Every structure is written in C-alpha cells, then in structure tokens.
Amino acid sequence: MTTPKVLVLRAPGINCERETQHAFARAGAAPSFVHIRQLLAAPDRLDGFAALAVPGGFSYGDDISSGRVLATEMKQALGERILRFVARGGLVLGICNGFQVLVRLGLLPCTQGRLDEEVTLTHNLSDHYECRWVTLRTTKSRCAFLPPGLTLRWPAAHGEGRLVARTPALQRLLVDEGYATALYVDEHGQATERYPQNPNGAPLGIAGLTDHSGRVLGVMPHPDRSYLPTHMPDWRRTQLARGTLPEDGDGMVVFREMVRVAAAEG
Amino acid sequence: MQAWRVDVVVKPDQQDPMGGSALRALRAAGLDGIDRVRSRRGYLLARELDEAQVRRFAAAVLCDPVVDECSVHAPGATAASPRGAAHSVAVVPRPGVTDPVAHSVQKALGDLGLPAVATGTYKVFDVHGRVDGARLLQAAKKALANDVVQDVLLDALPVGLPGASPAPDLAVHAVPLAGLDPVGLERLSKDGGLALDGAEMAAIQRHFAGLGRAPTRMELETLAQTWSEHCKHKTLTGNVRWQGRTIENLLKSTIAHVTRTLDRDFCVSVFTDNAGVIRFDDEHSVCIKVETHNRPSAIEPFGGAGTGVGGVIRDVLGTGLGARPIASTDVFCFAPPDLPATQVPQGCLPPLSVLKGVVAGVRDYGNPMGIPTVNGSVHFDENFVGNPLVYVGNIGILPTARAHKQVHRGDAIVALGGRTGRDGIHGATFSSLELHTESETLSSGAVQIGDPITERKVMDAVLRCADLDLFSAITDCGAGGFSSAIGEMAEGLGADVDLQHAPLKYQGLAPWEIWISEAQERMVLAVPPAKLAQLLAVCAEEACEATVLGTFTDSGRLVVRHAGTVHADLDLHFLHKGVPVQTRDATWAPKALAEPQLPPERDLGQALLAVLGDYAICSKEWIVRQYDHEVQAGSAGKPLCGVRDDGPADAAVLAPKLGSLRGVVLANGLNPRYSRIDPAAMAECALDEAMRNLVACGGDPDYTAILDNYCWGSTRDPQALGELVRATEAVCALALTYRTPFVSGKDSLHNEFRTPTGVIRIPGCILVTAMSVIADVRATLTSDCKRPGSLLVLVGVTKDELGGSVYYKTKGELGAQVPRVDHGLGRDVLHGVHRAIAARCVLSAHDLSEGGLGAAVAEMALGGRLGARIDIAAVPTASGVQRPEQILFSESQSRILLEVAPDRLADLRANLHQVPFAVVGEVTQAKELVFHRDGKVLATVPLDAVERAWKRPLDLDGTLAPEVAR
Incomplete structure (x- = not known):
C-alpha cells in the first residue's frame, strides 16, 4: 500500500482547506496545499498526485454565482487536464463550493465524458444561506469511494445548493443511472424535496453527484465538518448510549474510502 | 460613460x-x-x-x-x-x-x-x-x-459607468487657529466634523502657538481622529468626581485594577494589544476581542454590521504577531420588531429592517471569511430604536512565543489589503457624536460596505508571513484609518510616510482623505528591510496587494508627505499624550420604583407561554441558521442542540486545534432591562449570567477570562455617568470574588437619538463575554434533557426578584426588586456545579436567566423532546417566596438546573459541598410540562404548545413553528 498524495486546492475565498487537509491526513493520505496561482503557473504539478480535493468556501466571494469565477479562472488551463487526470486514474473530491466549481467546470456529472455544464447548483428556495445538519442516504451509484446504503448526518452550509439539471429527464436520469450519490432523506429514510430535511429544494433530493467514471465526487453537505466524533451534533447522546464515543464521525467514510481506493490502485 | x-x-x-x-x-x-x-x-x-x-x-x-x-x-x-x-x-x-x-x-x-x-x-x-x-x-x-x-x-436602468474623477486637491491647507475665541474654536470643530471639545481645541491652539505656525488640515484631522472618544476612551480614562471623591482614570482604577489584583497566571497579554491574550496550552494562546459597531449599523445595518465583523476579525489578526481567527460572536440590541410605525422617529429605520439588515451583514461577512459564528444573543428594548447595538466579537489562536510585537527603527511601513477610497471618512469622530434625525443623510460618508474576500486574502497572506516570521509588528486599520494605525505603531519612535503610492480605489482623493479614510480590509505591518522582498512575494502569491508607505524612524515625529510635500509634521508625544484629561461629575440616586400589586396568577400555563413568546426568550433559530457555525471543524458544542437541533445552547464549545481535545468554552451575559431599575444589578447579573452559561456547558470558572463592553446613553449627564460608575463598581467587585480577570474591553458612550420632541437614550449596558480553557471537550454538556426518569435538580436559591423580569414585562410592569448577586453563593454555585460536571454527575444543565425556572425547564424539555414534572414546593427559596409565579418566573441569579441520573445523586451532593440545591422534579416520557405543588397540579402545558409559543415570534420565514394541531 502506498500513501496517496492529495492535492488540496487553495484559492482566494476557499476556506475549508485546513479541515479537508486534516481529514485526509487522518485517513492516512499525504495531503498538501497548492494555491491556484501556483497550479496555474505549473499545471503539470497535478500529475504528481493521486487525488485532487477542491474544498468548500466562497471562492472569489461567490460573486456572479457560486464557484463561477474560480471555474472561469481554471477552465482554460485545467479543465481538460483534470479530465485526463481522472481518465488516468486520479480521484477528485469537491465539497460544497468545491462541488459548485466542479459543476461549473463541467466535470460533474459529465455523463458524456466531456466538459459540459449539464446541471447547476443554484439559489436555495429560501433565498438565503443556511447552516443545518441534514440526513443523507447514499445510493447504489457509480462512485468508486462512497459505499451505498449508508445513512449519514453531515452539516449543510450553503446558499446555492439546489441541484437542477438541464431537463427534468436528466434530473431523473441522474438518480436512475447512478450519478446521484447521496440524497436528502426525511425521517422515514425517503428521498425528499421538503424543507428543512432538504435544505435547498433540489428536485429528487439530490445532494451529491459522481461522474460517468465514478472517480469524481461532489457533495453539498460537508464530510469535512463531520469526520470527528465530537463534530456530530448529538455526540453526547451517543456517548451516553454506548458509554464511549465512536472512532469517527459520519463524514470520515469519504476520506477513508477515497484513500483506500487510491492506495489500492497506487 | x-x-x-x-x-x-x-x-x-x-x-x-x-x-x-x-x-x-x-x-x-x-x-x-x-x-x-x-x-x-x-x-x-x-x-x-x-x-x-x-x-x-x-x-x-x-x-x-x-x-x-x-x-x-x-x-x-x-x-x-x-x-x-x-x-x-x-x-x-x-x-x-x-x-x-x-x-x-x-x-x-x-x-x-x-x-x-x-x-x-x-x-x-x-x-x-x-x-x-x-x-x-x-x-x-x-x-x-x-x-x-x-x-x-x-422604470429606468442605470445608463452607464461613473466617469473619471476630478483631479485631487493636493495643496497643503493651513487652518489658522490664532486669535480664535472659545466660541470660534468650537464652531471650527463642529463645522469640520472634528468632534473635539473646547478644551481640546484650546490645547491644540496652544501647541501650535508655541510652534509659531498654524496646523495643517491633515494635522488637525489626525489629532481629531487620535483624540476621538472612539480611539482614546477619554471618559473612561478621565477623572470622575463621585460620592465626594475623585476617581483618577476610571478604567485603570476599576477594570484594570481587578486584573492587576488577581494577577492570574494564564494571562499573557492584557489591555496592551488589539485583543486580550490568555494561555491555551504549552504552545498556543487564545485571544479575544469584542467591539461595537453601533453607529454605522444604525445608518446602514447591512454594511455597518458586516464591516463591524470585518473590523474585529482584523483586530484579532493583528494581535501579537498575527493570530488565526477561529470563531466569532455577536450580540444585538434592537427595538421590538413589532414596534408600531408611529413610534419609530423620523430618521430611524424600522426595527425589523435593522434586525434583518444586521443579520444579513454578519452573515455575508462572517461566512465568506470562513470563521464560524458560534455564540451570541439578542435583546429588545424600545429605547434601542434610534441606537441599535451591534456587538461583534472574535477569538483567535496564536503561538504564545509570538504574542508580543515590537516596531524597530528602520522597519518599512507596509499597507496590506484593500484599496483606499472615501468610505468611512470621519467614522471615528462620527461615532463620538449623538445621532439625530438628519444623520441618515449627513453622515452617509461614514458608511462602509465590506468586501470579505479581500479580507480573506489579507488573512491568508498575514498568517503565511507570520509563520515565516517576516514582520516585527502588525495592526489593523480601523477607526481613523492609516492615521490611527501608523500613529499608534510609531508611538515612542517616529514615522515618515509618503501617501503617493497608497493604492486608491479611484482618483481624486486629497492627501488628508487618504490619511484618515476608513476603507476596510487594510492592515499595516512593520517589516524589517531584510525581509521586505520575501513578504511582498508571499503577498503576491496570495493575491493580496501590499505597498510600502514609508519607514519607521526614531525622530519622535509623525511626518506625512504626498509626493514629497510635507502635509503633516506632528510631535508624537503631543499626539498621544497631549489630550487634556477630562474631569466629569457623576451622581446616582435610586429610582423611585415600586413593586406592582398583581393579582395571583390565574393561569400559570398561559403565563409560561407568554413568557416563552417574549422576544427576549423566544427562539433565535432564524438568525442562528444563517451563520456558518461549523466551518474550521472546531465545533464541539453548537448554538442549537437536542434531538432536533433546535434547543438553545448556553455556550459554544470549540476544539480549535484539529486532532486535539483541548477546548475553549465561550459565553456571554447581558440584560439591558435590569438597567432600567439599577445599573449595578444589570452589571453584576451580566457577569453572573456569562459565568453560569459557561459553567453549564462545562467551562472551568477557575480558568476563565472576561471582557467588558460598555454601551451607554450619554456620559455628559452626571446622572448617566453615575449609573456607569455604579455599574462598573458592581461588576468589578464580583469579578474580584469570581477571580475572573478582564482581559479586554471597549466602550461606546454616546448612544442617544435626538428627535424634535426629546432625546431617546438607551439603557446602559455592559456586555460580559467569558472565555474558558478546558482540557477535554468530551466533558462538556448541552441543555437538552437526555433520559426519561432522570431527576431535575435546581442549584441555588430562588428569591422574590421579579423586578425587570420578562414575567413582569408580559404584564406591562417593570417592578423594583431586581435580581442582585450574592457574591459568595454565586462563586460556590459556579464551582460546585463545575465539580459535579467534571465528575460526570450531570447529564444536562441549563442556566436560569430571563424567564426563570419556567423558561429553563421548558427549553430543556423541548430540546430533548421529553417532558418534565416539577414540584414547585421543592424549590429552595428565600423567605417570603410563596406564589407559584414567583417561583417559576423570578430571575434570581446563581441558579442552574441540572439533569441527574438517580444513581448519581449522592455523588452530586458530595461535589456540590454546601451549595443549596434540591431535587425539584423529573424528566418524563410524556411530552408535556406538569407543574404541581405537593402533588396538586397547577398547570399542564403540552410540549407542542411550548414549541409554538417559543418559535413563533422570530419565525421570519414562516418555517420554524409547527402547524397548530388539528
């Protein structure tokens, strides 16, 4: 087994890079920060990594629309390059703003294998940012590193998280053909469009996507804020019930699985 | 164009x-x-x-x-x-x-x-x-x-973009003072918006008479900024004649005296830097600062609150040799959102607009910065209508070895971050004037709009440069802009500045405008020449603009040029020490208030629902959810808790070093209403409440630092200043008993609004913020009930103290018997409860504050979606407390309600020592609150009624309160 190297992207307004880095390190990876200016100056650097992580935040203030300005900055020099990186076996994770950037780059859901903005992440129906813990169910998807059938509590924290596909038919296809990796669910475990269990109103309750190859994952809620047991909102009840805290919080599975897959293949 | x-x-x-x-x-x-x-x-x-x-x-x-x-x-x-x-x-x-x-x-x-x-x-x-x-x-x-x-x-759209600005006025303007009489001096100050009084203007007149020349406009502006109440705290550092004696330097002889007397070993840097610094672990310290941004928020709530957040973040970033901001707090005081329009004076924004604007401003600055907003509170009083209060706080972490800064002669003066425009000119002096009906139009130049991403770039650049040890001192540009920042850093040395290269947002600024502009997102660094090139390179990588403005010297003078021409040449000693010391009179007489004669409460359940539905107590979830309280992944105790994440938390718990369990507990206390009866009660209750909140969540009362933030109506009126002195003495006496040092503080002393018919003055407020360091966040608690069958234990004594209570407020009364703190009992309650929590005797804990026992038990039950049965006869009371409404709604201090497993009661008793406590009830499976007296049921309140009453008042999207059961 190798220690997979993970490139944790920094950019003006990206603000979850430290927790993303720590979660990867905790999972056994070797993460390092690379600023977008450094990467644009030397795009070849990407080839030295097993995985790319685009953390959450407000890149360039989310001006115009979330992730748009950073995606525009990246597109020319890095868009096709990331596509090739994935084709060669690289893994990509985008969390929250990182997911928005990957969508604007056309890397997700990438059903046709080429850069194309097939979906958007747009304004919550509430018209404002909100931070709340949501319950997700992972689907049987194409994703190589998000196991199916898990019920996970992660915090969502966004103002533009409503995933809308170009057509209702495509929205349905995302679920039916394994692109939708995680769904917002209600108290019965059913995918929901109802607020607040679905915090943004995304049709069919889609919270995360993978691409055709299953090697790119984008999620709106934050595994990088739920990977430690004390991150969980109700950890005191868990501690009371079990007598002790579990090793991980619910978000850790993404980092562990991603590192496991990268290490096994590397 | x-x-x-x-x-x-x-x-x-x-x-x-x-x-x-x-x-x-x-x-x-x-x-x-x-x-x-x-x-x-x-x-x-x-x-x-x-x-x-x-x-x-x-x-x-x-x-x-x-x-x-x-x-x-x-x-x-x-x-x-x-x-x-x-x-x-x-x-x-x-x-x-x-x-x-x-x-x-x-x-x-x-x-x-x-x-x-x-x-x-x-x-x-x-x-x-x-x-x-x-x-x-x-x-x-x-x-x-x-x-x-x-x-x-x-029905129109903007036609184009602004054209080129007119050429700037680069002339050096002398302002002749010689021969002006006191009236002339005061008029000059007023017309120029300088906010200097007659004695101060006369001191400046004398100084320049001695030099045989007139001051330049830039010199006068610099003195006005530096000597402003906002920067100099002239009232609190002045002398006060009080009860037959003169208190010299009120701040030093009260607040700072407490800190000096206690001499706690965890204090690293107090009252000297941008923020107070205390030890966190062997390697790191944590620092904390709370500011107010009241005036700008009154005029433009969104921009004012946002730039307030931005400012206090820069305070922390500029502490020591750079601290990483890890959390924000915010506390607001507004007029009630439903205040009738007829009671909103001309020139004031409607209270609901202020509330929404302030919340959006905090949200849209704090969230993009990637700093979690973790703790706060909101208070309501009609007299905040013209002067809403916006307290913004920030906490940072820094290596203890880098907690002190020192400018050296020869260091380059480097400005970092945002560009300079006309925004916020005269902000420092504006905040030292009272507001009046024309403020909205007169002072719009003092309004600032924030740009958080520019500040994020500054933060990233500063923290990288700090890690590389590239600068010898740092401070933020706040009130007074470059003039205050560079002027302060140059104290004891000297500075030679040329503003020609200062990056501008647009052309057309006169040199004095560049010098005092309060444009946001700027920091000033002192950089050793040998490290300058590397610092500039790091800033370029981080896309953060950095510009050399000049050099620190040892001339004792502050020399400011534009393209070589000298616009100011000030003696730094006069600038910093020349302001005349004020002496003011302070008096106090108790208000003639009486306890209302209310008939016995007929419907205790309805009374409880009315109390829960008061703005002071109701759920603040609509606000809390708009703030990111999770970013940085340090959160171990959230603002909302319980099985549905909607119960109120008393304090925030953070584990700021990822992978370490060592933590910080943060809490606050404030009750403006008590000030209407006795400001001493307001002040000491603020401290006791902050400490109760902190201890209820697992904070250590013996490892806690506190901050004082004053907001007062006026201090020119001896009665108002007397209230301030009385409040100060009360909070200091209690802090000495609790052994909690003040490590930082701030004051905003002119919160009056003048209308054609009179003056609206805010109730005097001291916000106390408390920060504790703990060894292990796993030993912290939340307030929501955990298990049916647990005992509910009330610690402390309930007295006949309904004065200023929410219960009286719901009856339209104020009352007189306001809660006071029994110092010894208060200390013992805090330490006893802390021992019990540390010994793992307690499942949940909630402090009793507004709404008393009734509100506390309702909130605990709601958070856990369980019920509770309370025997009011079991509550430990002072003599004379009989009526159920007194027992349920008295706001007596030093009380905490605990949930305890029956088999842990003996351990609890052992840890509480001699502190009065009693088992007052139990947690039940049935989702209702039952209040009885020796078995005779006085009221039964279903939990869903509690939820509706508590969530409805600030359910501003209409999504929080559950549907009425059909």
Whole structure:
C-alpha cells in the first residue's frame, strides 16, 4: 500500500482547506496545499498526485454565482487536464463550493465524458444561506469511494445548493443511472424535496453527484465538518448510549474510502 | 460613460427565489396589489468591448446555462420595459460605494482573455400586478435597498459607468487657529466634523502657538481622529468626581485594577494589544476581542454590521504577531420588531429592517471569511430604536512565543489589503457624536460596505508571513484609518510616510482623505528591510496587494508627505499624550420604583407561554441558521442542540486545534432591562449570567477570562455617568470574588437619538463575554434533557426578584426588586456545579436567566423532546417566596438546573459541598410540562404548545413553528 498524495486546492475565498487537509491526513493520505496561482503557473504539478480535493468556501466571494469565477479562472488551463487526470486514474473530491466549481467546470456529472455544464447548483428556495445538519442516504451509484446504503448526518452550509439539471429527464436520469450519490432523506429514510430535511429544494433530493467514471465526487453537505466524533451534533447522546464515543464521525467514510481506493490502485 | 448592459433573468419555467423574497419584502412593507416579482441581475461593461466579446462573456460567465437567460444591450440603447410587468425597480450601488461583484466581473473578463475593462452591477425587480409606481418606489427604497448606499430607479436602468474623477486637491491647507475665541474654536470643530471639545481645541491652539505656525488640515484631522472618544476612551480614562471623591482614570482604577489584583497566571497579554491574550496550552494562546459597531449599523445595518465583523476579525489578526481567527460572536440590541410605525422617529429605520439588515451583514461577512459564528444573543428594548447595538466579537489562536510585537527603527511601513477610497471618512469622530434625525443623510460618508474576500486574502497572506516570521509588528486599520494605525505603531519612535503610492480605489482623493479614510480590509505591518522582498512575494502569491508607505524612524515625529510635500509634521508625544484629561461629575440616586400589586396568577400555563413568546426568550433559530457555525471543524458544542437541533445552547464549545481535545468554552451575559431599575444589578447579573452559561456547558470558572463592553446613553449627564460608575463598581467587585480577570474591553458612550420632541437614550449596558480553557471537550454538556426518569435538580436559591423580569414585562410592569448577586453563593454555585460536571454527575444543565425556572425547564424539555414534572414546593427559596409565579418566573441569579441520573445523586451532593440545591422534579416520557405543588397540579402545558409559543415570534420565514394541531 502506498500513501496517496492529495492535492488540496487553495484559492482566494476557499476556506475549508485546513479541515479537508486534516481529514485526509487522518485517513492516512499525504495531503498538501497548492494555491491556484501556483497550479496555474505549473499545471503539470497535478500529475504528481493521486487525488485532487477542491474544498468548500466562497471562492472569489461567490460573486456572479457560486464557484463561477474560480471555474472561469481554471477552465482554460485545467479543465481538460483534470479530465485526463481522472481518465488516468486520479480521484477528485469537491465539497460544497468545491462541488459548485466542479459543476461549473463541467466535470460533474459529465455523463458524456466531456466538459459540459449539464446541471447547476443554484439559489436555495429560501433565498438565503443556511447552516443545518441534514440526513443523507447514499445510493447504489457509480462512485468508486462512497459505499451505498449508508445513512449519514453531515452539516449543510450553503446558499446555492439546489441541484437542477438541464431537463427534468436528466434530473431523473441522474438518480436512475447512478450519478446521484447521496440524497436528502426525511425521517422515514425517503428521498425528499421538503424543507428543512432538504435544505435547498433540489428536485429528487439530490445532494451529491459522481461522474460517468465514478472517480469524481461532489457533495453539498460537508464530510469535512463531520469526520470527528465530537463534530456530530448529538455526540453526547451517543456517548451516553454506548458509554464511549465512536472512532469517527459520519463524514470520515469519504476520506477513508477515497484513500483506500487510491492506495489500492497506487 | 455609456456602457454595454447585460440583463440576466431566470428562465420562465425556473424558480426565482430572489424574486420571491422581494415579493414578501414588498408585501411586508405594506404594498398591496402585487401578483409576483421576477428578479434580474444586471451588469455594465465598458464600451471598449465589442459585441461579440460581450456576448461571449455573458454566455460563458454571467448567465447560468441551466436556469438563466440573458440579453445584451448596446451602449446608449434604451431599456425595453419587461413584458407584462407593471413597473420595474432597479437597485444600483451609488458612485464610490464598494461593489465587490464588479471587481470579480473584471477579473473574470481577464481570465477569459478579454480586456479587463471597468464594470458595474445592479439588480432589477419586475413587479407584476396593480401597483402605483410612486408607492412602489417608496416601498422599494426601504424593503429592497438602502438609499444611503444604493440608488433606486423606477422604470429606468442605470445608463452607464461613473466617469473619471476630478483631479485631487493636493495643496497643503493651513487652518489658522490664532486669535480664535472659545466660541470660534468650537464652531471650527463642529463645522469640520472634528468632534473635539473646547478644551481640546484650546490645547491644540496652544501647541501650535508655541510652534509659531498654524496646523495643517491633515494635522488637525489626525489629532481629531487620535483624540476621538472612539480611539482614546477619554471618559473612561478621565477623572470622575463621585460620592465626594475623585476617581483618577476610571478604567485603570476599576477594570484594570481587578486584573492587576488577581494577577492570574494564564494571562499573557492584557489591555496592551488589539485583543486580550490568555494561555491555551504549552504552545498556543487564545485571544479575544469584542467591539461595537453601533453607529454605522444604525445608518446602514447591512454594511455597518458586516464591516463591524470585518473590523474585529482584523483586530484579532493583528494581535501579537498575527493570530488565526477561529470563531466569532455577536450580540444585538434592537427595538421590538413589532414596534408600531408611529413610534419609530423620523430618521430611524424600522426595527425589523435593522434586525434583518444586521443579520444579513454578519452573515455575508462572517461566512465568506470562513470563521464560524458560534455564540451570541439578542435583546429588545424600545429605547434601542434610534441606537441599535451591534456587538461583534472574535477569538483567535496564536503561538504564545509570538504574542508580543515590537516596531524597530528602520522597519518599512507596509499597507496590506484593500484599496483606499472615501468610505468611512470621519467614522471615528462620527461615532463620538449623538445621532439625530438628519444623520441618515449627513453622515452617509461614514458608511462602509465590506468586501470579505479581500479580507480573506489579507488573512491568508498575514498568517503565511507570520509563520515565516517576516514582520516585527502588525495592526489593523480601523477607526481613523492609516492615521490611527501608523500613529499608534510609531508611538515612542517616529514615522515618515509618503501617501503617493497608497493604492486608491479611484482618483481624486486629497492627501488628508487618504490619511484618515476608513476603507476596510487594510492592515499595516512593520517589516524589517531584510525581509521586505520575501513578504511582498508571499503577498503576491496570495493575491493580496501590499505597498510600502514609508519607514519607521526614531525622530519622535509623525511626518506625512504626498509626493514629497510635507502635509503633516506632528510631535508624537503631543499626539498621544497631549489630550487634556477630562474631569466629569457623576451622581446616582435610586429610582423611585415600586413593586406592582398583581393579582395571583390565574393561569400559570398561559403565563409560561407568554413568557416563552417574549422576544427576549423566544427562539433565535432564524438568525442562528444563517451563520456558518461549523466551518474550521472546531465545533464541539453548537448554538442549537437536542434531538432536533433546535434547543438553545448556553455556550459554544470549540476544539480549535484539529486532532486535539483541548477546548475553549465561550459565553456571554447581558440584560439591558435590569438597567432600567439599577445599573449595578444589570452589571453584576451580566457577569453572573456569562459565568453560569459557561459553567453549564462545562467551562472551568477557575480558568476563565472576561471582557467588558460598555454601551451607554450619554456620559455628559452626571446622572448617566453615575449609573456607569455604579455599574462598573458592581461588576468589578464580583469579578474580584469570581477571580475572573478582564482581559479586554471597549466602550461606546454616546448612544442617544435626538428627535424634535426629546432625546431617546438607551439603557446602559455592559456586555460580559467569558472565555474558558478546558482540557477535554468530551466533558462538556448541552441543555437538552437526555433520559426519561432522570431527576431535575435546581442549584441555588430562588428569591422574590421579579423586578425587570420578562414575567413582569408580559404584564406591562417593570417592578423594583431586581435580581442582585450574592457574591459568595454565586462563586460556590459556579464551582460546585463545575465539580459535579467534571465528575460526570450531570447529564444536562441549563442556566436560569430571563424567564426563570419556567423558561429553563421548558427549553430543556423541548430540546430533548421529553417532558418534565416539577414540584414547585421543592424549590429552595428565600423567605417570603410563596406564589407559584414567583417561583417559576423570578430571575434570581446563581441558579442552574441540572439533569441527574438517580444513581448519581449522592455523588452530586458530595461535589456540590454546601451549595443549596434540591431535587425539584423529573424528566418524563410524556411530552408535556406538569407543574404541581405537593402533588396538586397547577398547570399542564403540552410540549407542542411550548414549541409554538417559543418559535413563533422570530419565525421570519414562516418555517420554524409547527402547524397548530388539528
């Protein structure tokens, strides 16, 4: 087994890079920060990594629309390059703003294998940012590193998280053909469009996507804020019930699985 | 200058949340007849671009390919009115107001390989229905915009971009003072907006008479900034005649005296830096600062609150040799949102607009900064109508070895971050004047709009440079801008500055304007010459503008030039020590108040629901959810708790070093209403409440630092100053008993609003913020009940103290018997409960504050979605406390309600030592609250009624309160 190297992207307004880095390190990876200016100056650097992580935040203030300005900055020099990186076996994770950037780059859901903005992440129906813990169910998807059938509590924290596909038919296809990796669910475990269990109103309750190859994952809620047991909102009840805290919080599975897959293949 | 216009609109078959919320806002502003509102986003692009370039840019960047469609209009083209809409209103930033989106548009142009020409933005709302245009414009100015910073156009669109600015006035202006009499001096101060009094103007007159010359305008402005109440705290550091004696330097002999006397070993740096610093672990310290940003928030709530957050973040970033901000707090005081319009004086914004604007301002600055907002509270009183209070706090972490800074002669003066514009000129002096009905128009120059991403770049750059040890001192540009920042850093040395190279947002600024501008997102660093090149290189990598403005010298003088011409040459000793010491009179007499004679409470359940539905107590979830309280992954105790994440938490718990369990507990205490009876009670209860909140969550009362933040109506009136002195003495006496040192503080002393019929003065407020360091966050608690069958244990004594209570407020009364703190009992309760929590005897804990026992038990039960049964006869009371409403709603201090497993009761008793406590009830499975007296049921309140009453008042989206059961 190798220690997979993970490139944790920094950019003006990206603000979850430290927790993303720590979660990867905790999972056994070797993460390092690379600023977008450094990467644009030397795009070849990407080839030295097993995985790319685009953390959450407000890149360039989310001006115009979330992730748009950073995606525009990246597109020319890095868009096709990331596509090739994935084709060669690289893994990509985008969390929250990182997911928005990957969508604007056309890397997700990438059903046709080429850069194309097939979906958007747009304004919550509430018209404002909100931070709340949501319950997700992972689907049987194409994703190589998000196991199916898990019920996970992660915090969502966004103002533009409503995933809308170009057509209702495509929205349905995302679920039916394994692109939708995680769904917002209600108290019965059913995918929901109802607020607040679905915090943004995304049709069919889609919270995360993978691409055709299953090697790119984008999620709106934050595994990088739920990977430690004390991150969980109700950890005191868990501690009371079990007598002790579990090793991980619910978000850790993404980092562990991603590192496991990268290490096994590397 | 005419420009291309790009209009982006959500496709007809897509949802338009921005249009929806505009519709709600216009309806809430009283406008009838609207069927729907569609929103548009508009962009202006300078005419140097050709049509193909504009279209390419619009399609690639401005228009979302899935949900938007857009149209491009040539420069000079008239705006076609939207199909079917009755009217449209456009909201456009006023010239000179910061427009961060326009900067990003410009950047994206460059990234696409297009010329990065000038750009602008605007928003349009197309209103459908039967609406009168004039009334729509009126409503839109309040509901969709703030006309202090935005123009609102009816059925018109902005025609272009601002043209070139006029050439700046670069002349050195002498301001002759010789021969002016006191009246003339005061008039000069008033007309120039200097906010200096007669004695101060006379001191300046004497100083320059001695030099045989007149001051320059820049020199006078520099003195006005540095000597402002905001920067110098002249009242609190002045002398006060009080009860037959003179207190010299009130702050030093009270607040700072407590800290000196206690001499706690965890204090690393107090009262000397931007923030108070205490030890966290062997390697790191944590620092904390709380500021107010009241005036700017009164005029422009969104910009004022946002830049308040930005300012206090820079305070922490500039502490020691750079601290990493890890959490924010905010505490607000508003007039009640339902205050009738007739009671809102001219010149004041409606309280609900202020509340929404302030919350949005904190949200839209704090969230993009990536700093979690973890703790706060909101308070309501009619007298905040003209002077809302916006307290903003920030906590940082830094290596203890880098907790102190020292400027050296020869260090370069480097400005970092945002560019300088006219924003915020005279902010420091403005905040030292009272507001009046014309403030909204007079002082709009003092308004600032924040740009958090610029500040984020500054933060990233500063922290990298700090890790590389590239600077020897740092401070933020706050009130007074460069003049205060560089002036303070140069104290004891000297500085030689040339403003010619200061980066400007636009041309046309006179040198004195550059010098005192309060443009946001700027820091000043002292950089050793040998490290300058590396520092500039790191800043460039982080996309953070950095400019050398001059050199620190040892001349003892502050020399400011523009292109070589000297505009100011001030003696630093006079600048910092020359301000005359004020001596003021202070008196106090108890108010003639009486306890109301109320009939015995007939319906205790309804009384409880009324108390829970008061603005002071009701759920603040609508606010809390708009703040990111999770970013940085340090959260171990959240603002909302319980099985549905909706119970109120007493304090925030953070584990700021990822992978370490060592933690910080943060809490606050404030109750403005008590000040209406006795400011001493207000002050000591603020400290006791902050400590109760902190201890209830697992904080250690013996490892806690506190902050004092004063907001007062006026201190020129001896009675008001007497109230301040009395409050100060009370909070200091208690802090000595609790052994909690003050490590930082701030004051805002002129919170009055003058109307044609009189003066509205805020109740004097001291916010106490408490921060504790703990070894292991796993030993912390939340307030929600955990298990049916647990015992509910009330620690402390309930007294006849309904004065100033929410219960009385619901009856329209104030009362007289306001809660006071029994110092010894208070200390023992805090330490006893802490011992019990540390010994793991307690399942949950909640402090008793507004609403007393009734509110506390309701909140604990709701959080856990369990019930509770309380025997009011079991409550430990002082003599004379008999009536159920006294026992349930008295706000006596030093009380904490605990949930304890039955088999842990003996351990609890052992840990509480001699502290009075009793088992007052138990947690039940049935979702209802039952209050009984020795078995005789007095009231039964279903939990869903509790939830409705508690959530409804500030359910501003209509999504929190559950449906009424049918």
